[in-house]
Amino acid sequence: MTAFTATVTVRLKRGVLDPEAETTQRSLERLGFELADLRSADVFELDLDAEDAEDAADRAEEMAERLLANPTIHDYDVAVAEQ
Amino acid sequence: MTAFTATVTVRLKRGVLDPEAETTQRSLERLGFELADLRSADVFELDLDAEDAEDAADRAEEMAERLLANPTIHDYDVAVAEQ
Numbered sequence: 001m002t003a004f005t006a007t008v009t010v011r012l013k014r015g016v017l018d019p020e021a022e023t024t025q026r027s028l029e030r031l032g033f034e035l036a037d038l039r040s041a042d043v044f045e046l047d048l049d050a051e052d053a054e055d056a057a058d059r060a061e062e063m064a065e066r067l068l069a070n071p072t073i074h075d076y077d078v079a080v081a082e083q
Numbered sequence: 084m085t086a087f088t089a090t091v092t093v094r095l096k097r098g099v100l101d102p103e104a105e106t107t108q109r110s111l112e113r114l115g116f117e118l119a120d121l122r123s124a125d126v127f128e129l130d131l132d133a134e135d136a137e138d139a140a141d142r143a144e145e146m147a148e149r150l151l152a153n154p155t156i157h158d159y160d161v162a163v164a165e166q
């Protein structure tokens with residue numbers, strides 16, 4: 001078994017309203033910054049032991065499907081790196 | 084001017100308690116997943132026009148310093164890519 005870190009990034013699907021991102025963008029603009037757009041995402045870094053990177057990615061994807069992301073409103077991607 | 088996307092990742096500093104991550108880890112373990120650790124982070128993807136990648140990174144860093152991160156409890160990093 002090898003120690004991997006799987007990084008799961010959970011984003012709102014295009015078209016889903018993101019009031020937090022809108023507020024953040026407006027606050028930055030009020031501070032004088034110019035922005036074309038701002039999107040927010042949640043990242044989960046999972047340390048886990050797995051046979052290989054594929055096994056680690058499969059398990060991280062299952063965790064995303066079952067708990068970390070809500071498939072109705074979220075897209076997610078998984079990246080795996082050996083520790 | 085070129086369009087860039089700056090990705091600002093904001094993490095809690097080591098040692099700062101993260102009850103949301105702990106709860107998420109425990110929920111995953113209750114579902115049968117084995118994890119050594121789970122850390123959460125916030126990501127902001129900023130679309131902005133800048134002279135070059137260095138200029139875009141400088142501005143994203145200033146936004147992190149002034150609003151996106153709280154330097155008392157957060158570390159952040161900035162990655163820039165051309166759109």
